[in-house]
Amino acid sequence: MLETRDAQKSYKLGGGAELVALDGVSVQLAPDTATALVGESGCGKSTLAKILLRLEKPTGGKIVFEGRELWGMGSAEVAAYRRQVQMIFQDPYASLNPRMKVADIVGEAFEIHKIASGEDKRRRVLELLERVGLDEGAATRYPRQFSGGQRQRIGLARALAVEPRYLIAGEPVSALDVSVQAQVLELIAQIRREKKLALLFISHDLRVVRVISDVTLVMYLGKIVEEAPTEALFGEPLHPYTRMLLAAAPIADPRRRKKVELLTGDPPSPIERPDGCPFHTRCNIVFEPCYHRVPCETILGDGRKVRCHKYE
Amino acid sequence: MNKPILSFRNLSIIFDSPDGPVPAVRDADFSVPQAGSVALVGESGCGKSVTALSAMGLVPQPGRVASGEVIFDGHDVTAMSPDALKKMRATDVAIVFQEPRSSLNPVFTVGFHLAEAIGKGAGLSKAQLAARSCELLREVGIADAERRLKAYPFELSGGLCQRVMISCAIARSPRLLIADEPTTALDVTVEAQIMGLLDRLRAERKMALLMVTHDLGLVAQHADEVVVMYAGYVVERAPVIELFDRPLHPYTTALLAAMPTGAGGQLPTPIPGNVPDPSRLGAGCPFCPRCTLADEECARTLPLLEPYDVGRYVRCFKAGIHA
Numbered sequence: 001m002l003e004t005r006d007a008q009k010s011y012k013l014g015g016g017a018e019l020v021a022l023d024g025v026s027v028q029l030a031p032d033t034a035t036a037l038v039g040e041s042g043c044g045k046s047t048l049a050k051i052l053l054r055l056e057k058p059t060g061g062k063i064v065f066e067g068r069e070l071w072g073m074g075s076a077e078v079a080a081y082r083r084q085v086q087m088i089f090q091d092p093y094a095s096l097n098p099r100m101k102v103a104d105i106v107g108e109a110f111e112i113h114k115i116a117s118g119e120d121k122r123r124r125v126l127e128l129l130e131r132v133g134l135d136e137g138a139a140t141r142y143p144r145q146f147s148g149g150q151r152q153r154i155g156l157a158r159a160l161a162v163e164p165r166y167l168i169a170g171e172p173v174s175a176l177d178v179s180v181q182a183q184v185l186e187l188i189a190q191i192r193r194e195k196k197l198a199l200l201f202i203s204h205d206l207r208v209v210r211v212i213s214d215v216t217l218v219m220y221l222g223k224i225v226e227e228a229p230t231e232a233l234f235g236e237p238l239h240p241y242t243r244m245l246l247a248a249a250p251i252a253d254p255r256r257r258k259k260v261e262l263l264t265g266d267p268p269s270p271i272e273r274p275d276g277c278p279f280h281t282r283c284n285i286v287f288e289p290c291y292h293r294v295p296c297e298t299i300l301g302d303g304r305k306v307r308c309h310k311y312e
Numbered sequence: 313m314n315k316p317i318l319s320f321r322n323l324s325i326i327f328d329s330p331d332g333p334v335p336a337v338r339d340a341d342f343s344v345p346q347a348g349s350v351a352l353v354g355e356s357g358c359g360k361s362v363t364a365l366s367a368m369g370l371v372p373q374p375g376r377v378a379s380g381e382v383i384f385d386g387h388d389v390t391a392m393s394p395d396a397l398k399k400m401r402a403t404d405v406a407i408v409f410q411e412p413r414s415s416l417n418p419v420f421t422v423g424f425h426l427a428e429a430i431g432k433g434a435g436l437s438k439a440q441l442a443a444r445s446c447e448l449l450r451e452v453g454i455a456d457a458e459r460r461l462k463a464y465p466f467e468l469s470g471g472l473c474q475r476v477m478i479s480c481a482i483a484r485s486p487r488l489l490i491a492d493e494p495t496t497a498l499d500v501t502v503e504a505q506i507m508g509l510l511d512r513l514r515a516e517r518k519m520a521l522l523m524v525t526h527d528l529g530l531v532a533q534h535a536d537e538v539v540v541m542y543a544g545y546v547v548e549r550a551p552v553i554e555l556f557d558r559p560l561h562p563y564t565t566a567l568l569a570a571m572p573t574g575a576g577g578q579l580p581t582p583i584p585g586n587v588p589d590p591s592r593l594g595a596g597c598p599f600c601p602r603c604t605l606a607d608e609e610c611a612r613t614l615p616l617l618e619p620y621d622v623g624r625y626v627r628c629f630k631a632g633i634h635a
Contacts, residue, residue: 040499040500040501040502041469041470041499042469147586177355177356177526178355178526178527178528178567178570178571178572178580179355179566179567179570179582179583180355180582181570181572181580182570182571182572182579182580182581182582182583183582183583185572185579185580186579186580186582189579204499204500205500205572206500207529207571207572207573208572210572211572211578211579211580212579244501245500245501247504248500248501248503248504249500249504249529250503250504250507250527250529250530250532250533250534251529251532251533252528252529252531252532252556252568252571252573253532253556254531254532254533254535254552254553254555254556255553255556257532257533258533265455266469266471266472266502
């Protein structure tokens with residue numbers, strides 16, 4: 001189990017200002033479970049991913065992996081942690097070293113973690129490439145010789161090289177064409193099932209989230225505002241923010257046209273967060289307590305949690 | 313259907329490369345009706361953006377219009393003098409691009425961009441110009457317009473930048489707006505606002521919209537007519553409801569199946585293979601290598617874009633047959 005307990009992350013800015021990216025986030029990533037994390041740009045999704053990957057140190061709270069605190073680990077333990085938790089990125093163009101051949105990109109992890117070398121390494125690299133749907137010839141080529149979808153496959157092969165048990169995917173398909181998006185999604189879903197990976201899938205596309213995840217977390221201005229089994233969330237969204245996100249997603253049916261006049265504006269800045277419930281400036285069911293008090297998390301059973309005064 | 317404001321007539325666009333000419337658009341033929349909304353869809357590299365750009369005489373180098381015409385309001389854009397093009401771009405046709413932040417000049421304020429879009433020709437005083445700019449910003453849903461006029465693009469979110477771009481684009485009440493993936497870089501909430509705004513502008517100002525997108529959800533919600541492109545060819549053209557109810561071209565069917573609808577937890581169905589290299593197309597149908605219905609004739613002969621039912625056109629020998 002990989003979890004955050006009341007994780008805080010804020011950045012000091014000039015002039016005494018402070019950007020609060022994570023404001024008390026507690027999430028659990030269970031083995032063999034696909035968790036989706038959704039929310040608008042700037043809500044803290046990527047900061048949470050960086051904290052889980054131990055790339056950023058939280059300013060408060062704990063990150064715990066199998067009972068061990070991430071920032072209390074020694075360097076050998078950190079190396080072991082990195083073998084367990086891997087990532088794939090959004091931009092397949094920026095996340096592969098343009099001067100390295102694919103075989104070296106995928107094989108580098110074998111060397112670093114002293115898993116394999118020489119002929120054994122070569123064989124394993126080819127196996128991985130085959131698993132992600134690339135042919136042998138790919139090994140000796142450079143990233144620029146591949147399309148976006150193929151590069152995303154290379155990134156996935158690199159992540160799988162160390163046989164991780166957790167995979168954190170930050171918007172892995174949002175830079176891709178629909179048809180390629182479907183290919184990469186299918187591959188991620190297959191590999192997750194096959195290797196029983198715990199997946200954290202970060203996305204702003206709710207349609208994609210629905211097909212790939214078991215559990216969905218909805219994040220708003222540094223807080224998880226709703227958590228639910230994915231089908232339950234889509235069937236009956238509880239938080240007004242989740243409802244707003246779902247209402248905004250276009251339905252691919254010209255007979256069911258929505259009359260969207262969503263004049264809800266943009267989310268407030270994480271530097272000047274509103275008092276009370278962070279969502280009250282855009283909420284359509286706002287009432288008195290929302291202006292003054294941050295809502296607590298209400299646990300509703302069946303794995304559902306929501307942070308809204310209406311449910312308290 | 314209204315009279316067309318824009319018509320592509322057998323348009324072919326070629327990109328000259330060291331290895332010879334590469335056809336990007338082949339024999340494209342379709343129209344955008346006055347105050348209508350047409351969506352141009354297909355995978356990356358199928359020619360949709362170049363087609364849209366040609367309507368403004370903006371085919372990028374080393375591309376060129378090899379044959380055919382682009383008729384805007386009775387005049388052929390491909391044969392216009394630089395002055396006539398300039399006038400058309402200044403008054404009748406506007407464009408918004410995918411990346412709103414890189415479409416604005418980072419060293420100038422929002423107010424400067426709007427003043428430029430409104431133009432010296434309007435003959436407004438400084439105060440009138442500011443008032444008109446604020447009016448435009450309010451029209452696109454920007455509340456604190458006076459303050460935003462002084463802002464630089466880096467101070468604004470992506471959604472705000474795109475709204476500024478749209479306010480510049482509508483400054484002179486164009487009769488046609490070209491939108492190339494206008495919301496791809498934005499959050500769903502902002503996307504819904506921008507698209508709602510475009511719908512409203514279309515209704516209020518009788519402005520036609522030519523939208524390039526790969527999001528079929530947006531197409532379903534906001535287009536009247538759909539033009540599906542593949543490897544530079546228009547492969548299907550239909551009113552939106554007909555297209556979603558009964559796609560005729562196997563590529564359209566595949567595109568619809570590849571779209572994540574989210575419904576029922578079903579993974580979308582990928583289209584096998586990749587878009588072909590436009591310089592290496594065979595004699596037959598360009599979709600043949602990826603098509604489940606293809607036979608020998610498809611590999612040998614290029615089908616024509618032919619009428620099918622009322623208002624529909626399809627380029628396929630197997631049109632309407634479903635695998």
